[in-house]
Amino acid sequence: MTLLTNSLKAVLISSLAAAPAVVMAETAEEKGLRIAEEAKASDLGWKDMQAQMNMILRNKQGQESVREIRMKSLEIEDDGDKSLSVFDKPRDVKGTAFLSFSHPVGADDQWLYLPALKRVKRIASRNKSGPFMGSEFAYEDLSSFEVEKYTYKFIRDEACEGGNCFVVEQYPVDKNSGYTRRVVWLDQAEYRPWKIEFYDRKDSPLKTLTYHEYKEYEGKHWRPDLMKMVNHQTGKSTDLTYQGYQFKTGLSDSDFNKNTLKRAR
């Protein structure tokens, strides 16, 4: 799972200029899809990436808990990305490593190395909608953004933190998704997401994700340092912070397989 690239990848400048000067009679659905394709295209070419990710979980009582994860991901053309995550905290899961080959449609391939058992286990599950490590982020919120994962509808233009934003509704294709739709605010200049509202299976507001402190890497890849997810139904929240982004470090397929998983520590 490309813990970081995912929704962020929808980020990128570029090719607004390349886009044909507004197609005539474009429907809202077509426009939504076009924006998604442009967003995806704008972030292409990052090749591989590494970063340190921390999560701070809070419940309604104000209690907090911290998770620390190191992650690597590899850009795969015409498929979902590959990612490898190593858990550092909580202490009792230290060294646990998670390998994922995500696919735009259908179940992802996932393996987990459990150091206490000294075994790699393949996880066969269609579920991407559960909470990631008890946080308010679902697994599907963190996996890489692929155009085929959703159908789209452009809603309106609106001012947002990143300037002028497209407001686009995204409807998950996967029937195991926990959402009926997501409403995404993407700035028109760089295609960076600024806010996502998640609607649950009965189309009630569930969570809101906001992006903060964007930085530009390699001249075109925008990544936020902070993402805040608030669950409106439970009052719980999770802050996700990133440090030490590195791009194009020379990772390859051979760094993302069952055998490397054991050595991932």
Next chain:
Amino acid sequence: MRDRLFRFVIDHPVWVILLSVLFAFGAASGAKNLVFKSDYRVFFSEENPQLTSFESMQKIYSKSDNVAFIISPDDGEVFKPSTLAAIHQLTEESWQVPFSTRVDSITNFQHTWSEEDDMIVEDLVLDPDTLADSDMSRLKEIAVNEPLMLHKLISEEGHVSVVNITVQLPGVNPVEEVPQVVSKVREMRDNFIAANPDLKVHLSGMVMMNNSFAEASLSDNATLVPIMFGVVILGMVFLLKTISGTIATVVVILFSIAATMGLAGWNGMFLTGPSSSTPIMVLTLAVADCVHILTTMFYEMRQGVKKEKAIQDSLRINFQPIFLTSATTAIGFMSLNFSDSPPFRDLGNMVAVGVMLAFIFSITVFPALLRLLPLRVKQIEEGESDTMYKIAGVVIEKRRILLPGMALIMTAIAVLVPMNQLNDDFVKYFDETVPFRQATDYMQDNLSGMTSMEISIDSKEASGINAPAFLKTVGDLSEWLRAQPETDHVNTLSDTIKRLNKNMHSDDPSYYKLPSDRELSAQYLLLYEMSLPYGLDLNNQLNVDKSSTRVVATFMNMTSTQQIEMESRIYDWFAENAPQYKVAIASPSLMFAHIGQRNIYSMLLGTSIALVLISVLLGFALRSVKFGFISLIPNLAPAAMGFGVWFLIDGQIGLALSVVAGMTLGIIVDDTVHFLSKYLHARRDRGKNSKEAVRYAFGSVGRALWITTIVLVAGFMVLAQSSFKLNADMGLLTGLTILIALIVDFLFLPPLLMMLDRTVEEEKEDNTPDSSNMKNEAVAKDSEGENDDSVNQLA
């Protein structure tokens, strides 16, 4: 001043009526703000310790309000492709229920197993279209052997299954949220039954219970209030033989109820189960004032006094007694402010306001209406008064037997009081006609009860739940709980971890045990959590830093005493086996289990204060400390006897009944006030001895007391028909207590007075009992023509 008011009422009846109508309607328009709050939490004050502890537990984990679809196939077999497909579909649809956050059923249960190095996590019934008959025995085997499902989602025989929806009510609009959920699940049930005619469905759960509070109370008001009006109208027409008087009384009642409810609305109050019985109580209590005014007025008119003068005389004579009785009644009801349960405080205040409003309407709009309506008086003989004199004769004659006899009976009944059992079973707040009760009884008979306890165990360190010693404690506790005869089901993390350990060792059953290594448990859980779908996570069992876990035990239905005993048994278990962890036990069941007792203690204080206030008021009104004290006995005995008789009828007391003593106190005092004031009038102003005075009191107020008691008892007996048992029991015991009060006032108080208050001559006479009968005859004749003098007997 008072006379000028009465004069004005008689001279300008139209104005008085117009003003009253204006006031009543102005007040009543507030009723539009009056809404029903259907949430069992309203029964608990914010400082209630059980509520506080439950709420904090809900904040740490998640809320646990639920709706349960209980599905029972006609052929007694859940495990059939068609039935499972139906349950699968219902499970899917359940995510559409407003505010739902979680759906649990046998079809979406996250079944885990292993194949070589693969760990598979999947819905137990993933695709209903591919189910074959040959899969059934395997699925049933898995379901009934899974401790998380057995008795919770599936019965042991596989004949009943539950789809459980957890809802998280935002509480922003508590009036509409519950009905919203209920209307959706009912629609789903109707569609489900239409599509699957061979499956029966019941609806239970906390949300359905909350909804039943509103529905039972409102349907009560729709049926019981009209019945009560019927009873009052019939009673008045037959007993007082007056159409105009009845009409005027009905107007007073209507105005009193409308203004009371309206003022409650203006004050921003909301309705709850108990406070929704306000209309019927106000209705019942408002009648008495009118009966007293009418009785005196008719008496005067029969004496040849003109109507206007008769009305004015009646107001003058009755003003003080009905003010006093209204005030004592209001004080009695206001003692409910000491209740630990806010709905009863509301009930007390609303009825207190209603009673005082009824008093105001009785001396304004009531005489004004009487002035305008045609009134005819037939010179009929006082049949009932004759009866009263006969009773008086018997009481005087048999006083030496009655005094000790009644004292014996009263004591014998009162000693039964402590034998009543404390019990608040919120399921039994509803009688068997209420669908929620039927559903819950059915669930109790076939799966599990409604009694639950949530046990939060805090390891006091982050990720502490993974420590082998902690898990062992959770596992041991779960086993111990399951060994208790009352236990139906235990939802515990230890089962999940055992199952994962087995899965991670190629499903080897010998690994169905807790891992001995902290990292293993932590990593299993990490793996498992990453594989769960939306809504089926472990966040309802684990807190955010995994330092504590919540075990939920479901029990068969128990009484409050048994629950409190079970609660302390669990605490004892921890004290003995795991004193190092911080433990909290909370649940709605426990909240109700404790509230009866809490309420009884708080009401003891409230009732005592009311008693003191009322006795002081009586002492002043009767201008005598001695009679103030004597009045204590007939004022206190009825409640004690009422609870004694209750042991013979039901034997279980709780929240609703704990307020009855305070509530009835103010009502039964009225009888004593009327009787004693007439008695004292005869003693003081007419120089009669105690026997003559007793006879006089019977003759002048006996009938009015009899009629008002009939009306009051009838009123509360109507309330006793409520399908909301909290109100029904309250009505029954109140009616009973009022009836006992009349018996005590008629059969015990007079002999007591004749003993404690006898004159010197009487003492001598008592030594020659033969002469007393003749003397009594004479007194009877004497007192017959004297009622007209019974004016201003108070103050």
